[in-house]
Amino acid sequence: MTEPREPIDTGNGPMTQDSLAPHAMDQVPAGVILVDAGNDIRTANATALRLLGRTAEEVIGASIAAFVHGEDLPAVVAFEGVEGAEEPAVVRFIGALGTHAMLVSRAALPAAPGAGATTILTMLPTDRLVSEIASLRKDETRWKYALESALEGVWDHDFETGNLFYSSTWRRLRGLADDAEVDGTLEKWIENVHPDDRAHVLACIARQDSGEAKFNTFQYRERHADGRWIWIESRGASVAYGPDGKPCRIIGTDTDITARKEAEARLAEVSRRLQLALDVSRIGVFEHNLDTGVSHWDEAMFRMYGLDPAGEAPSSAGWESFLHPEDKAVAIKRVNDAIASGTPFTNAFRIIRPDGVVRHIRSNAAFHTDLDGATRLVGANWDITDDIALQEELRRAKSFAEARNSELEAARVSIEYNALHDHLTDLPNRRYLDRILTEARVVNAILHIDLDRFKQINDTLGHQAGDAMLVHAADVLRSHAERDDFIARIGGDEFVIVCRSGRGSIHLEELAQGIIQAFRRPVPYAGQLCRLGASIGVAVNEGRLTDPRQLLMDADIALYRAKSLGRDRFEVFSDEMQNQILTAKRIGDELREALEKRQFIPYYQPQFDARSLEITGVETLVRWSHPARGVLAPMQFLKVAEDINLLAAIDRMVVEMAYADFRAWQRQGLAIPKISVNISSRRLRDPQLVSDVREMKIPRGVMSFELLESIFLDEFEDEVAETIAALNELGIDIEIDDFGTGHASIIGLLKLNPARLKIDRALVGPVTENRKQQKLVRAIIDIGHSLNIKVVAEGVETWTHAALLADLGCDVLQGYALAKPMSREDFERLARKGFDVPRSFSEARRVR
Template sequence: MADLAIRESRWNHALVSSASGVWDQRMNGDYYYSDIWRRIRGLGPNDPIPPTTEIWLESVHPHDREHVLHCIERQNSGDPAYLTFQYRERHHDGHYIWIECRGACIETDDQGRALRITGTDTDVTARKAQEEWQEGLSRRLRLALDISRIGVFETDFDAGISVWDDAMRHIFEVDEEDEIRIGDRWEEKLHPDDRERVLANVTRRIEMRETFTDDYRIIARDGSTRYIRANSLPYVDHDGRLKMIGVNWDVTEDRRLREELERQKALAEARNEELERTRIAAEHSALHDYLTGLPNRRFLEQRIDDWRAVPEAERHGIAILHIDLDRFKQINDTLGHSAGDAMLKHAAKILRDSIRPSDFAARIGGDEFVLLVAHSGTTTALSDVAARIIETMRQPVWYNGHECRFGASIGIAYSNDRLADPRQLLQNADIALYNAKNLGRNRYEFYKPSSRSMLVDAHRLSDQLLRGLERDEIIPYYQLQFDARTRDITGAECLARWQHPEHGILGPDRFLAVAEDCGVIAQVDRIILEKSLADVARWKALGLDIPKISVNVSARRLNDPDLAQGLSKLDIKPGTVSFELLESVFLDRQDEVVRTNLETLRRLSIGIEIDDFGTGHASIVGLLNLKPGTLKIDRQLIEHLPESQEQRVLVMSIIQIARSLKIKVVAEGVETEEHARILKRLGCDVLQGYGLARPTDFERTTIRLREQRKSAQAG
């Protein structure tokens, strides 16, 4: 009996683990359906089961009913071909699910008629959807390959043969029945001047097991030269056999055909990436993040439930750290998703290394992570963990020759109460994270009861900002800029202000972060540009001249593919407008959208200025690539000029570098006459700061412009 109980226990565990529902039907009307069988269909323990086959068939998809009846009949008769079949059945919630039915007749009467049928049902809806998606993708890829006339090959070096598809044979003029062996067909076609180089390259790449692209010539049957491009991937299959798979295509045709082939190549690469993502997703458990290998949100929730299920006497205190990566989106947008993925993996490794084996780290989405740690002491240990994570995260990471820098903001909530609600702690940690980000990022904050009201205020401000945009409450303020030698007005920086109906004029520190979170920062940029252009036209009508205005441009707007179209509709006179880009946006490499938009700015004669220069990580190579017209030295480098020799040397070096590159220099943060005097001596071109002019609205700026005109006329 004990052995029987063990076997029965194993059987039950196996069925539960397989997520299969058990059914047992006897022809005398005695039926059994397991809890999982019911759960698959959305039925509760007490929900009724259809009493007859006819009534049950009403829940089967109309297109499957005839098939189901046939399969049941064959299954009852013991036909081994029908031990398993699939069909669609209506879920209790109303939608259809795919069910894989496995059953067999285990008891018959003297005449061979079924007396007892038993089996399992499994919900295969997700699998069917994946199969359908993959089949559709395969059809599209086959069509793409046919249209593009790309030849596909696979070479088995151990067998000494290569398999070519029809397109490959057509390109190399090989008959369908001819066998392709290594060392003959392909090698014979190579142009004599390319053969040694190509074969040596193939040999080297195979030894290194790396993907490679090659361009070479072949000799056609008629003696003409054809140009071929090949992509190849050496690999070792699961049997340990060395193989190589690749594609070849003829690029001899004109530019139009070559561009089309490049598009097809991109489709093929996208296909490979998609297939790789699908493979990774299939190999990972539903409880883990496919990219970092960390547990996902579902696993986190399960772990929280597990903590609550532990008897109260055995529980420990609990702490939750909610982590958000700073500047991650910028890396992702600028260097590409592969760089972003690399940063996420790097961050995940840091988190794994920062906690004990008994603690829990999860990626819950995007660039957000959660740590669930046992806690029964003071906050010192939690502070140490958070500080260590922040310090490690801020260290530079190299990716494909690019230095990537990002940080982390952390919100912490904890409780020593064994009856604490972990889900409430998770919400509290989220609120603490929000505060950490609002207080400057790259820091950690503990949850405080007052934090919740601060979050409510922030959400209220977001709603007010969106209404303010609808009511046209965003206006420009102008901070005049002056020639360092003559003190003539050379231009003005256009700054965003919010004309709040209750709080009056609000500076950017009060609402730009909210605008970024709401996704309307690009809209604010556009509004300031359009209103500033209108004000310049008004000044011109008054006979007042402001040579140039500069407006800030966010990273979001610089990545907007519709930027060029919007700018082309504005009346921008050449040389009168500059766009200020933060140095943190200005990297050594921009993506295609950014490069296109920068070219549009140059085509429209819109100047490019680098704002806050000296505080980021831009390189001289980046300056040469971007070719800005102006650098604005950050106010942090100007503040201590009078008393700091080191600061003066640094500023002078920046000015000399800019001058050698024919780049104008603007100094921000000019607060005193001594600042102005030193900067003039160092060779700075333009001065800007509260010591010369504070930001003012249109009316007060107009007064200042009139004063300048009178002064010029008097002189």
Template sequence: MGVFSKIIRKFQRHVCITDPQSLWKRYAVGFALVVVTIGAAHYASIRAISASEMDAKASHISTQQIMLSQRILFLMRESDRNPSLETEARLASAIRLFESSHEWLTTRQQLSPALNQLYFENDEFPLDYFSRRFVKTARFAMEAQGQVRANMENQLVALGQQNLLSALNTASRLHEQRSRAQTRWLQRLEAIALGAALIVLFLEAAVIFIPAQISVSRAIRRLKRRSNQLTASYETLKNRNEELVAARKNLTHAANHDALTGLLNRRALYDFLTNQKPTPESGDVALSVLKIDLDRFKSVNDTLGHKVGDDVLIAVANILLSQARSDDLVSRIGGDEFVIVVKAPRSMDALESLGTRIVDAISKPMKIDGATCRIGASVGFTMATSSVATPDQLLIEADLALYEAKRAGRGQVFSYSGDLRTEIDTREALFAEITHALAEDQFVPHLQPQIFTGSGKIYGCEILARWNHPTRGIIAPGTFLAAAEEAGMIRQIDLIMVEKGLDLLEQFRARGMEVPSISINASPDTLRDPNLPDRLLQEVLARGLSPQDLTVEVLESTLIESEDDEAIQTIENLTGSGFAVVLDDFGTGYASMSNLSRLRFDGLKLDRSLVEPVPNARAESIIGAVVALSRNLGMRVVAEGVENDAHYERVKALGCDVVQGYRLGYPMPAEAFADWYDTFMKSTQKRQA
């Protein structure tokens, strides 16, 4: 008994350390025991799990072999019934997968005796041999044709649906049994590991006590880590909050400002106008809205590119900011449209002066990327002295004033008034009437004759539009042409006159009337249609006529207004297509000598303002100079406004080739022109006799 007690005390002294300064030794012993136990259990578990996973995988692949064999047979029959590349590809893929799966099953380590017997040592049906034979037969059948393929498929079916299928089922069952056995062994191993772990834990609890200071130290370290994590999270949240605040400011700025110019946008403008409410200090709200629209800005984009166009818009924004007061609101509401809201304007004159300064500043040449840009601006403004004025109302009033500024020739400043609204309403009503007249085919051609001064023969006639109103009768063009052009309907009227004029020419010639040609007027809008030459050519050819039967008269103003658009090109294409082009209203002050030298006109048509003073020395000198210029340029001269015999004799003496006016005949309907023609031809024959 004494010897045993000595042994226990010696064990406690060397193993169960009680000295506080030597606690680290039992920590080391406990750690070593835990490491050894866990390591041994982990190693054994890994080996068992690996083996179990391999057996489970083998069981799965073996089961898959059964399905693959039947899939190969199915696809082989499907290939015969409905041959396709997709079916052949799927069949080849199934064969490859069956072969690779079989290779994996037969070459894996530690194959059980039963499986080894089944795959390699079975005297009647070794599965390895018949599986490889099955694959070779399937591949051979894929490449065979006709009866050979059918025979091979029959062999394949016999092989796959009898012995092979039975053997594959047996293999699957054996693999599954081995997988279950391995699983049971893994469960036993887990129980052994658990028992060993419990024994080790018991030994540590009985022999190696974890000192309290270790627990306290670990807790302190955890608290410190947690504190550091919280500090880092706080800094992260703080930074994130600052980012969110900055992002909110940026979004607010982007939502209320134009991205290109930095000016306030339409939304901010609406918000500002909506929030203008009267206060006891200011009384009723008083402000003005100026709307600015750029002139000829489209040509900048078309000729110099959108990058230069953007730079021009930025330059305009800077101009507006420099002209406005510091407390005025400057915004860009879209495209080339800007709005300035003037708070408490001093007077209407001050607003008009601001608009004039803006127009003058924007009209000055701008140097953008080495290119000189010339644009203009038109301004319309309205005054609001009532708090009930809505943003839409103010912008509409400013827009109406702007519309009048552009209508007056651009580069103008207009203010809104009640009279302006009435005038616009009246014009809108006329627009509606013209639209209705077009729909009801109320526009009819009147013809005014033209004759050669030399031979006295008929040169042709000009087709002039008249409105045959159902209640007011025939309406002269001065009443509706300007409104139709403004409303964008003049092109329709021009084309109607072309069609009806050519119809009349065809009818006249069918009646034996020798009318050499007709002249039609082409407005600037009509000339901006690049398809106009093709359309006119189609119209004349459809009636069996030629381009020489149609003369197109172009206003002088078209040239000066259309230097940057398609009208000039259309004129060139018209002459290239064989149509005669005459420059109408020559002498009204718009003519450009450069256009006369650049464009090939067939003639000039003197405006009636040049012919009316005749006989007059200065007027005749001008007409003589124009005739000389025309002769040098190979153009004929048509004198319009020949009202009496004196006019006729003088312009004839001055060298004008063709005359037109009341002296020959007024603009008249088709039947009246036919009567005039008969009378004219009879008088001509009488003179010749």
């Protein structure tokens, strides 16, 4: 015997094999088939037979496999050891009319005594089920795309199951990936909420969690994944409640309203600015409904009309009562005409306020039809009383100004004339010249004239004499220029003639030469004859220039050339001159770079005792170690260096390097008594010179500065005299270079008190052939010795020169016969090797 079967609950009470008789199974709305342990069909209800399209005779006793598609057979065949209900599956059944898909649920029934295990299959047609599922899926898809297109992020919090759902749109709103994990706990999520919004958000959540609010909407700022803050509008609804009446499931959406918030902020800012503008401008705004006659005024309108803002705006008739009697008819007519035409209009009128004060009002208005179709007149009033008063004041001022117009015009003409003319010579000034050159279309030529020796006259005879010379110069230029030429004084002693009519080069050169000849004639002043001179630069427009200002620059270049070639002459600008200027500029640029890169190096020419021919010192000579052109002598760059004001800096560098070499020689044991360095007049006037020498801490008697005689020793400036005195106190000796060809006198020598004189090579060269020259040189030596000044002969080219100069009493010899200027390395080799006195020198001295 088998054990009693356990009943199976089908939803309609317990069910056993006995209770599944055919008449009972026919009551079930679904198809039911009972399969035994051998997978044979024991019974089937009428619905199952109808679904299969078979008779009971065809089905009962047959194997279930005969009616099921082979691939779906595992879903319906009972397996040993399987108990209880299985998951429903869609199974294809082979009926009389074809294959039909049906949803099958399978359950195992306890077998009857001696019958073995049994399986019950419940069948439902899938056509209707599939249609309903498809409909549901279509609805789900429709809502999904609707929410996504609206950028609504969906969230679903099921607190009973603990399932927290967040849609992909919800994640994308926050900059998260669609598959990013989200920690939806309140404690974690609230960390991303803006600190200023957390209290508000927590309060809203608490109201919904308590059941107080079934539907909840709030706005807050949340941190985006990229670090910025975004505004979120969250809407949530409670869809299920627990036994305690509190929500157990809440579903909602989140929307990014950042753009809307920014637009609201901008709108608020615009509104604030508009209100501020209205407040500052004191403009009153009104609106009048033409259909109802009702008006609305803002506070500014009430204040403008002297009314209480708490009251009601006046009607049309009430507004008309404020109008000044003299303006009333015109103002009302203007309003009525505008209403009739429906066009915007402007009005101006006076009002009398309740306090009796009269104010001037200006009004602008336009018509507007609102959403209800009502016609409204919208406009603004502003008080122009102060403007009217100002206009009246301006009218009075204008009348007063017109009364004085002729006087002011005369003053204007005088001021303009004075602004454009030189008060001394009555010639046009630089400002007038600039205007002429700017406005002129064609300029034939420009002469730039600079007076020579004007400074000496001005300094020696006084400024009145200088002014007289300038007036004389203006008269000379007027007498030589043609009628349409433009003459201007553009500086202290500089003049310009602009030739506007066509003249050839020969005519222009004759004009320049004539002016120079005229300036050479002495000018009497205060019982004396003043001699001026003129240097002139000429630039001719040869059809290539379009800008007259460039022509003036060319004339200036030509003037510079004329002055550099000796003054009292003229030069005509040429392409060659331009190229020379460009070359000088290129050299100047290279000199600045050379100074930065310390490309200047010292060369040394030894100086010898005239009797023993022992080295008594060295003269330091500057050389430029050019990276491309090799070692350059001073004559190739010093003039340009002086023009661009680099000579003082080069002098400073040479002094520093020479003293550094001298100290190195001392450490090497080379007996070099002293060094001398050439100092330019510009460096001598450099206020930094004394402090630079003091910082070097040069021992007394070690270094001497060579000054050119052409520095005008008789006319020392005070600052130069003070500099030389300071150098003497520091132990720096002063030497006079090129003595005998310049302007120095005995008085100048006494004033300067130099340590040595260097006789110029122009006097030394002829000394072996000319006895007069010998007497001159001996006289210079005697003068030097009488003043306790040692004498150096430079330019000693032969040993005959050396012997003769020694016999004449010269103290030191310097020249190519003894040694040429050489690099530091070559000089050090010479100093170590020593100097052999040539036999020719000794023999020449014995003969004498």
